[in-house]
Amino acid sequence: MPKLLSGAEIVFKSLEDQKVEYIFGYPGGAVLPIYDELKNHKTIKHILARHEQGAGHAAEGYARSSGKPGVLLVTSGPGATNAVTALTDAYMDSIPIVCISGQVPTHLIGTDAFQECDTTGITRPCTKHNWLVKDVNDLADIMNQAFRIATTGRPGPVLVDIPKDIQFNKGVYKVSKNKLEKKLNGALTHKINLKEVDKFIEMIKKSSKPIFYSGGGVINSGPKASELLRELVSLTGFPITSTLQGLGAYPGDDPQFLGMLGMHGTYEANNAMHDCDLMINVGARFDDRITGKIDEFSPKSKKIHIDIDPSSIGKNVKVDLAITSDVTELLQAVIKRFKEKNKNFIESNKQKTAKWWTRINEWREKKSLNFINSKETIKPQHAVQRLYELTKNQDTFITTEVGQHQMWAAQHYKFNKPNRWMTSGGLGTMGYGLPAAIGVQIAHPKKLVVDIAGEASILMNIQEMSTAIQYRLPVKIFILNNEYMGMVRQWQELLHDKNYSESYTEALPDFVKLAEAYGAVGIRAKNPDELDEKIKEMIKIDKPVIFDCVVDKVENCYPMIPSGKPHNQMLLGPEDEKEEVSDEGKTLV
Amino acid sequence: MSKPKSAYSQPTKFGKEDHHIIVVWVDNEAGVLARVIGLFSGRGYNIESLAVAEIDKIKHLSRITIVTKGTPEVIQQIKLQLGKLIPVHKVADFSRNDPKILFKELALLKVVGATKKLDKAKKLCKKHDGLILDKTKKSFVIQVTALRREIDKLVTILKPLGLISVSRTGAVAMTKGDEVFTQ
Structure with a gap:
């Protein structure tokens, strides 16, 4: 008779077999048996996020910078629904994530129980595959397949939904031979012809x-x-x-x-x-x-x-x-x-x-990335260029949020190695950069990790500052602060008759004080003269830093292919704007 | 604003749409049908009819037959996207006009009315080898297996003769001759 293990033990045994070192997660009622088991597995470290979305993006950052799958552990109901954005993000950008979610006990499924949701139903379109485990004896196989599917072919997220009673039930840890060998993303043969x-x-x-x-x-x-x-x-x-x-x-x-x-x-x-x-x-x-x-x-x-x-x-x-x-x-x-x-x-x-x-x-x-620099205000492009110049001699990892700052980072920061650039491209998730930077720093403890952010995006997952402090992760948050949702503002200027509807943030926190409130360091740069010194100061600090870089409020991101135009008709700068975008073109982006 | 202004491009090309019958062999496990039809609704593909049942009790294999309409590019995407689903074993695609393929759809039709009309209705069904499953003085239920468009036609002409209830399966398909579809 083989040794019987509880569902929770089986979960950890498979994680150990997969050589998982870190889990990003957040506990809750329906995953407590798994959290209970955590103490018995010293090789696996749990990183407690402050929101399941943050945990998910952290797992993505970890995966993208290390090449290993990211593991995410969340509870049922809101835990799972909060993870959906991160799963969709990973699906769009082909990032291998294994998400384990708790579920209400089997006998309560379908009764609208407390913190119940149809997790496999909700995550079906945003995962490569998902499973609702109905028998503890299937669990080892499912876990093994989950890692295989997440990491092979075009990588992507998978989800294993485990009801609480299955986590307690005893079963056999047995992994049967893989039947998926022949199949990678539907292509049956992968032989080079x-x-x-x-x-x-x-x-x-x-x-x-x-x-x-x-x-x-x-x-x-x-x-x-x-x-x-x-x-x-x-x-x-x-x-x-x-x-x-x-x-x-x-x-x-x-x-x-x-x-x-x-x-x-x-x-x-x-x-x-x-x-x-x-x-x-x-x-x-x-x-x-x-x-x-x-x-x-x-x-x-x-x-x-x-x-x-x-x-x-x-x-x-x-x-x-x-x-x-x-x-x-x-x-x-x-x-x-x-x-x-x-x-x-x-x-x-x-x-x-x-x-x-x-x-x-x-x-x-044509030098299309050129911009008119200023002596009075910091131009956001200039800020990224200075950041690049001052960090290029060390192995730096960059994450971003989503918007103008993301495009400026892509244009002006030059990358020489793969896995150094983590950005939400497919889904375009604001709030991605900080938790992703946390995941990157976990995978590369000694390296410099910078989240190039906007002041609007950063507020979407700012709670993860607390995570960075807890695990002493010295991530640097470099905010290009123009008080606007810059990309929205840019589109409104160019396509919506300068009607800046709801794109200006009337009330923003004092980011320096905010950093201090979390136990991090806050730095503010207001003019170009002090920029270099302050960036150097930021790099030296061995703690999380929020760098509030106050930049030109109305700078647009160029070059740009305007709506409805082919590649060879670009706008290179403000002088090109006079050319009217056609009505048809306005419906495009 | 005169025209809607959104952030996305408009479709510029419309290819010719054609009917296709997609046959999918899947593991008969929980949620597999939801995966297949969710892919269709999520990506905006059409489903005109759907037939699904387990065809191998030991291996737990089901065969799903979907009639769909789309441009050649869309049909190609449907096949490739279906192929990516984990429980899918193979995907076949037949054009509706393919002479090597048999298509059949089954319908149960209930006609209620006076004897004269009922007789006329039965006559019209004869051509399709209709099988009368139930008969009373005032009604009959007939089973017809035919092509979709033939059943459509039959339904139209039976309407004035007292057709009050129609139940139809989706189309099912099979290759002619000794060939079996393999992938």
């Missing part, structure tokens, strides 16, 4: 106006994928641009890098995407913020799309060569084949792409 590889290389050789367009898939494929991408880009000598989520896969200060593309991408990246004759999409998904007006998106190019998720291919944009594969595996095969046959490719190709590079350098001359 040599024909596809050859076609890939053929297309590379034929093109004279090529561009690489890389995305979050490169980061998700692991650090090796970034190395391979760098190798292939340098072998071909082609230009490369990146999506918001892909930043860091290719060095931000490399001359072949054109900067981020898309709505707030650089002039050179967007124009190169529009005019290219070959687009090589590596692990990106043709998101609407990237493509702009879809029927005028890169009209003359052949397109190659590498994605691990077959449903991402052909969803928004038709492609000429679709390869369903993990980025690392495919790039390995391509590079090997490429080297065998094309020893002197760069030399022979230089002439072919010379004109293209001349064109790109002309676009670069």
